Amino acid sequence: MSDQPHTIPEYDPQAVEAEARRWWTDHESFRAREDPAREKFYCLSMFPYPSGRLHMGHVRNYTIGDVIARHQRMLGRNVLQPMGWDAFGLPAENAAMARGVAPAAWTWDNIAYMRRQLQSLGFGIDWSRELATCQPQYYRWNQWLFLRLLEKGLVYQTTGTVNWDPLDQTVLANEQVIDGRGWRTGALVEKREIPMYYMRITAYADELLEALDTLTEWPERVRLMQANWIGRSEGVEIAFPYDATAREATGADGLLKVFTTRADTLLGATYCAVAAEHPLATAAARSDAKLAAFVDECKRGSVMEADVATAEKRGMPTGLYVLHPLTGARLPVWVANYVLMGYGEGAVMAVPAHDERDFEFATKYGLPIRCVIRSTTGAYTDTIAPWAAAYAEHGITVNSGAFDGLGFQAAVDAIAGALEAKSLGRKRVQFRLRDWGISRQRYWGTPIPIIHCASCGAVPVPEDQLPVVLPEDCVPDGSGNPLRKREDFLRCTCPKCGKPGRRETDTMDTFVDSSWYFLRFACADNGQAMVDERVRYWLPVDQYIGGIEHAILHLLYSRFWTRVMRDLGLVSLDEPFARLLTQGMVLNGIYFRKTETGRIAYFNPTEVEEREDGAGGTRAFLVTDGEPVESGGMGTMSKSKNNGVDPQVLVDTLGADTARLFTMFTAPPEQTLEWSDEGVQGAARFLKRTWKAVHGHVAGGGATGPLATDLNDGQKTLRRQVHQTLAKVSDDIGRRRTFNTAIAAVMELLNAVNRFEVATAGDRAVVQEALELLVLMLSPIVPHICHRLWNVLGHPGAIIDVSWPQPDPDALVAETREIVVQVNGKVRGRVTVATNAAEAEVRAAALADGNVQRFVGGQPVRKVIVVPGKLVNVVV
């Protein structure tokens, strides 16, 4: 370097970032235009709910998307990266109740603030396509499609179970039920059956399941979770005829239908169990007060599956009997709280010997246990009694009369055949997936376009009367849907008969809004149609990025909705998201104290200091009073735990690039990310070092000439590392999406450049190339500082318009290679051999190594394994 004194300007992130953003804005750099001549790349991050301020999860999500989008742009693709707002939802109503403001005003304020935040982070978003789902020009198409599906029978009405708060007289969301009580009133929650609209997603169950195989660029775990959620199982539907008791109670000659995947165990059925909501339970409860009380009890409490599944198994006999379809034996019918009305037929046949839940239940209530399966090995047979546990594996049938001695599939086939002959059963496929209930008894959502008429019933709103506009000035008070009090909204005329009607006040699930917003970004300005031909150019989304918590519902509904639109001829694609990245959560430390009243008070990590406790560990203290606080480990950032970090503070102090670098470097994108103030400082330090390296190089001496054709060894070594790093970073960003390792490689490169001694013009040329490529590699991740440094390195244009570089194959060539030598799998030495050395040569060099010989110690060599270019293992 020059020995002349020179000054390096201080790195001022605010100035550098403002300048870069101004350039992008002035040049409309991120405005995406359809161009059939260019290959497109649609990069989409899950749009945020406008909750008020961005949180670290948003910063992480959108930085990942922006890095990919900017990299693809440099690779020459026509990139679309849009942004919008998932603007309907419960938090707006809660905020309204807490502050007395209308949800619309609150939502729009939040959107304005969060849009500025996103802009300050330098994301390359095409804001001309921005949309919010609470705008009538958006949600009118929810209504329009709802009506199309109603015509096609893909939307239907039936009753559904909801959480009911008896004091507030209102429906509660699952998250508003805390320990079985309403969150505001504390009243015990009841279940209530109300009419609701459903979308027939089960009609697409098979296709949604099978097409998972085509999603090769989705994480395996997401595909697995979806497959299990859809839950296709092949089994037999079996009808148990009512006996006289059941006929009398129901007044009909009925059949109790059950579905089972274990028809091979049918001869071991000793009772049947039905859900509390099942017609047989209802019938039996009419004449049995005790049973009625039990049924009522089962109907109380939470509707959540997790609660139902973990509850203690309880039941009561109905006093009714059904007949075994093959033997004619009378089997008692029980009501059991572990049978779900929503799955299958709401009734099960119980085989205690071969099902764990049935076993537990039968043991508890003294019901008979009958073994009809023995294991193929004979380790479990019907003579082992009393049984300590159910034998739920597949095996060989016993005690099954004509069906004895059969394996699983043969037994199922034979028994299904026998049932079919008697018209008491048939093979069929059952899905775990249920139809999608979209009705919500809430205000801040898309109005369901239905008019209720005293004479015509539920009448669809005619298409030319859409949208049904939601009044924006309601202030909910927590007791029921405020729309029910809005006469101006309710009053209307029946489209069929012209008499006065009343509007439906239920609104749509917000998952409806998010099931197609990715299509609308292609044509957000179209006021005449839901979608247009531009969808054909941009879709499918090439890369979708969002939280793992959306792995099932949002993604499944979107896949369903896309197919529905396809079948209506609106789009021509099956799958909306070609490639998916599910990012992990952002965690931070949790600190708390238990107060005397037993309440827990949480402290933000910024108020807490970790000090050494003298015993090798650390202990946390509150800064304000110096007293200890308890440490609760790491948890997701949340208001309730008071452990959130406001990204804005970080952006305002250290800059957007530091925020971006930290979130990309600290963990791979799919894993959880632990917040660390020290880690943030580390990221800032690296940017400063990069800044200094570039400025130091430029200040070090005049113009830089071209690379010499005959480089010396030191120059070759640095150049090899530069191009190796470029190859790795290209792969890490482009294919593996492991931004953390890409950054680590660039850090190593910067260390190597800083160590490299510059003496000659040839050295300068090598460093110039290294720094240019280094800045290019970093530019998708920290675009602002790279925008400036590119100019500092002597380039007049903007780095955003530079193509992603290719590694120089000549630079990658090395003459020698270090090979690890193991003896019996343990590293005992290293030898350097020519890159093109033959196997025998490598082997000889390995065996000649001093330390290797010491460990071989004259013992006979049994085997030598040579892994080309990597290692040699000598087995003695």
Place this chain on the structure above:
RNA sequence: GCCGGUGUGGCGGAAUUGGUAGACGCACGGGACUCAAAAUCCCGCGACCGCAAGGUUGUGUCAGUUCGACUCUGACCACCGGCACCA
């Protein structure tokens, strides 16, 4: 309870196809610069034994496959996400 995931130094993490465990960063220790501090730069840093060379051990636990296992198989433990009205 069911489905899915994760577990590696003091900490975050790396090891891409079964082939050098701990890259890179943080924290910490030592040194340089400074009147001093901060910043910056240099060196060290899994544990145990050893002056060193080097050795032993080590990837949640236990067992297995293999010349070789963080990686594959089985059982178990702990934590995290989802479970259909949070988004």
